[in-house]
Amino acid sequence: TQLLEQSPQFLSIQEGENLTVYCNSSSVFSSLQWYRQEPGEGPVLLVTVVTGGEVKKLKRLTFQFGDARKDSSLHITAAQPGDTGLYLCAGGVLLAGSARQLTFGSGTQLTVLP
Amino acid sequence: EPEVTQTPSHQVTQMGQEVILRCVPISNHLYFYWYRQILGQKVEFLVSFYNNEISEKSEIFDDQFSVERPDGSNFTLKIRSTKLEDSAMYFCASLTEGLAGELFFGEGSRLTVL
Numbered sequence: 001t002q003l004l005e006q007s008p009q010f011l012s013i014q015e016g017e018n019l020t021v022y023c024n025s026s027s028v029f030s031s032l033q034w035y036r037q038e039p040g041e042g043p044v045l046l047v048t049v050v051t052g053g054e055v056k057k058l059k060r061l062t063f064q065f066g067d068a069r070k071d072s073s074l075h076i077t078a079a080q081p082g083d084t085g086l087y088l089c090a091g092g093v094l095l096a097g098s099a100r101q102l103t104f105g106s107g108t109q110l111t112v113l114p
Numbered sequence: 115e116p117e118v119t120q121t122p123s124h125q126v127t128q129m130g131q132e133v134i135l136r137c138v139p140i141s142n143h144l145y146f147y148w149y150r151q152i153l154g155q156k157v158e159f160l161v162s163f164y165n166n167e168i169s170e171k172s173e174i175f176d177d178q179f180s181v182e183r184p185d186g187s188n189f190t191l192k193i194r195s196t197k198l199e200d201s202a203m204y205f206c207a208s209l210t211e212g213l214a215g216e217l218f219f220g221e222g223s224r225l226t227v228l
Contacts, residue, residue, distance in 0.1 A: 103159065
């Protein structure tokens with residue numbers, strides 16, 4: 001069974017601060033995705049990384065996939081209250097054909113205070 | 115923008131009753147999934163479905179669960195005899211093809227078993 005550990009589990013910061021969320025596993029993944037989930041809604045994809053060492057930027061969010069494709073980080077610069085939410089990482093493993101199973105981390109609940 | 119739709123949004127049932135959760139995936143997607151999320155816990159993979167058959171299932175997906183795509187558009191999850199521990203948010207998802215394909219999630223069906 002592949003496991004993804006996310007840290008921290010909870011994070012409360014002031015508007016304007018920077019933060020990093022970590023996603024670690026002992027398993028290698030074909031791809032790593034980050035999702036954001038609002039209460040009562042389904043996860044919404046933020047980014048997919050597939051190459052070891054890959055870095056992707058989405059406005060104030062920077063995502064990195066570890067060289068060994070076992071870990072990832074999400075860095076938010078100058079956090080805003082609108083960034084508040086549950087951030088989930090998910091490792092993808094190819095199944096038969098191109099079907100893919102995602103293993104989700106336990107999530108990081110981010111609260112940005114104005 | 116195409117989306118995955120799920121019904122019902124919330125269902126309350128008595129223990130031992132059968133429940134069917136319905137999903138309409140995005141029309142040109144070929145891979146379909148059910149995930150569940152117990153309140154306060156991580157998103158868990160249940161089953162993946164491709165070419166009218168199950169391609170992968172987790173240990174959660176026991177004999178009480180079944181999936182089918184009866185008419186080429188709906189994708190259903192049936193729980194034969196619900197238990198209290200089946201209470202959760204159930205998410206349907208469909209996948210664009212490829213390693214970096216985006217998994218689109220529905221908004222979920224909340225199942226409460228009394």
